[in-house]
Amino acid sequence: MTELFAFLLTGLTVGFVYALVGMGFTVIYNASGIINFAQGEFVMAGGMIMVFLLAGGIPYLPAYLLAIGLTALLGVLLWKLTDLSRDSSQESLIILTLGYAIFLRGAAEVVFDKELHTLPPLLGEGHLTILGATLSYQALLVMAASVLIVAGLWFFFRRTRTGKAMIAVSLDPDAARLMGISLKKIWVLSFSLAAAIASVGGILLTPITSTNYEVGIMLGLKGFAAAITGGLSNPFGAVAGGLILGIMEALVAGYLSSEYKDAVAFVIMLLILFFRPGGLFSHRGVQRV
């Protein structure tokens, strides 16, 4: 029993990591219908910028805010680049984001370095022991941040004009424009918001996993799998998807074999794509929040 509980806790820890990355996908998808494959690289950028700001002698809190701000700015820059593209079909824009991912990895290699880095945990190295299983303080922070962000997103999409405008744009860009919504503003906002969320994740994850220029590849993929599982248009879905993946992985690693663990995320993603393309929580057909 303790064993099962311990595996569940491990799964939750990993699951919230995936959830945090997955939420970024939903924000951009909600606004533009684009799947941003550079999302993992935003996570990487957040962590790496933070590492180098701290190394440059900037105190923790300003560095934290600056890292989030700079990553958000990076999101804006990427959007500006996307905006230059003559061919604005969704397919070509999605491929463009793949290019950004490769570019950002290369740029990080040059601007920063190829080494692994870590950050001191925000609340120290300690951990909680619950029923014989352990949970580090940093993992608790990741969970808290995910919950806060998803609540914030819910509020944003449901209760604010801008958030509603974003949804409107995703449902029907032309109609939204006729209603006086500036598509460009909405898209810029979605890119910077997604980048900012990713950077929060990147900074919180670094003390647990450490970071380097290519850490975004696998995080991006797992986050994508989480978002697909829960439904690309639904930040809650991404959290649920992340948790499902994390717990499944931990159970498979614990009871079957760790060899099959990585396959789990992608098998679940494929099954979802086959049988419920809108995600676990979708109604018939694809519907956004």
Add this chain to the structure above:
Amino acid sequence: MKSMLLKMLAIVALFWSGSVLAEEPIRIGALVSATGPASFIGDPELKTLRHYVEKINDTGGVAGRKLELIAYDTGANPKKAVTFAKRLLYKDKVAAIIGPSTTGETMAVIPLIQKSKIPMLSMAGGVPIIDPVKKWVFKIVATDRMACQKIMEHMKAHQISKIAMLSGSGGFGKSMRKQCKMVAKDMGIDILADETYGKKDTDMSAQLLKIKNTPGVQAVLNPGFGQGPAIVTKNFKQLGLKMPLYESHGVASKKYIEIAGDAAEGVYVVSPPVVVAAKLPDTNPVKKVCLAYKNEYEKTFHTPVASFGGHAYDSLYAIADAVKRKGTSPAAIRDGLESLHNFVGIDGVVNMSPTDHLGLDTKSGLVMLQIKNGDWKLAE
């Protein structure tokens, strides 16, 4: 005006004849993964090669001839390695090749090397490179089999005979896992649990819990490199496991201690000697060359020494040694490499033979370290 032109022509002719008269440099090719996923291996290798070729040339070259280094960056891609190997062999016409940096690339270029009869000194760790022996292929890098032997000798000496393994699923972890299982069989060590993790995994608690709940496990061995072992170390500590943890030579750098933090205290790491050059006992034959290399590398490049650069140093000086004894043709260099005797390199004392193209032993080639107070200490 006319005389001026004549004078200039004469000068040009003089220079030209001069360059013809001076002997051509010995061309040495290098295939290194200076960028890409294995850049942390190839980067120090390339730096080392460039620096020491220059140094050798500044002090008169080898057997009166200068060296010319022709290096290509393979990006750790076997296809690129083959393309660049062809260029080195057929266009640049090198006398010997140093590299590639990784086992996969090395295996890809071996058929080409064997066919074109140019000696190659690989800088990769894999056992299949030199076992079975191939006429033109050598390496002076400790294999993962040797690392396993060193670790298990240490375990035996501490009455440990039942262990668990938690291996990375990348090429390095996979290969070492296989070798360690073979060595364990030979040495009578039982592997009670055999778990793996993905290269980019963020948490290994599930696997470690499984190991924790396996009765009888006396120690855990973790073959892998990159951030994986650091996370394993942190999770290991967090779960309150008290048995010894053994890490491979893949993490024998200060970076590992930095990332794993306090959790790294007491962990055993098998390592090439250069990492702890200053702490080696004076009786260790490689101490002098390790220390000299470490100091020079850190002074020149302002970064801490990495064990990988040592492979490049050894390969370069082994070729120089071969040239001095046997001559400059590829066949002569090959014979010279095969007859290396008591060659003291950074990776150990090398004694090659027609049946052994590795020539290293676990005594001088590897040391067992323990982490104490955030620093390396020679383990008892």
